[in-house]
Amino acid sequence: MSPPDRAEEFVFLLARHERLLGAYVMTMVPHPQDADDILQEAKVVMWRNFAKFETGTNFGAWARKVAFHQVLAYRKRKHRDRLDFSEDFLRTVSEEVEQSAERLEQREKVLHECVAKLPADHRDALHLRYQEGLSLEDMASRLERTVGALYRLLSRVRHVLHECVTKNLHNSENEAV
Structure with missing residues (x-):
């Protein structure tokens, strides 16, 4: 993969996981500003090490691991804080977030599989409402x-999607057992 393609891949994957990655860091750091700083540092580290990331593997897990190490580095720098979580606590939180x-x-x-099964007009309505953010009046x-x-x-489409997701998740859990 050429460097521009690799950069595009990084931006795409980071954008897809950024919100959850930010929430992950926030669970381990008491101050939002510190969490923002750690997240920025983690993004820089991820970019510098993206060549080591194997395409097709779990980017979210890799990014959380990088962020976790940035949280530990932050803790070492800020050891003077009174509201400091133990490393065991942080590891436990990290494991819980990973499972979630x-x-x-x-x-x-x-959900994406279920949406793909919908008729085209239903997918179009979902796209207008949730991706373009149109009001019902504008859609009408x-x-x-x-x-x-x-x-x-x-309302019907949301119900159908809920049923489809619930059924497919239940089936995949039963297959895993």
Whole structure:
């Protein structure tokens, strides 16, 4: 993969995982400003070491590991703080977040599979509402439907997606056992 493609891959993966990575760091650091600083440092370290990241493996897990080490480095620098968590506590939190992240990633994957099974007009309505952020009124005008009809459609689609995700997650849990 050429360097520009690799840079694009890094930006794409980081953008996809940034919100959860920020929440992860916030669970281990008492002050939001410190968490922001640690997150920025972690991003720099990730970029510098991205050549070591193996494409196709779990970027989220790799990024959390980098962030965890940045939290430990922060703790060493800021040892004077009174509100300081033990390293054992941080490791426990890290493990809990890792398990939660894996469940969220699985849910997201199943949700995308369920959305792909929807009829095109239902996918279009979801796209307009949740990706473009259109109001029901704007959607009604664009799709030439009533607000009430769109409200009912989106309600049915959300219900179908909930059922699909629940069923597929249940099936995958049973297969794992």
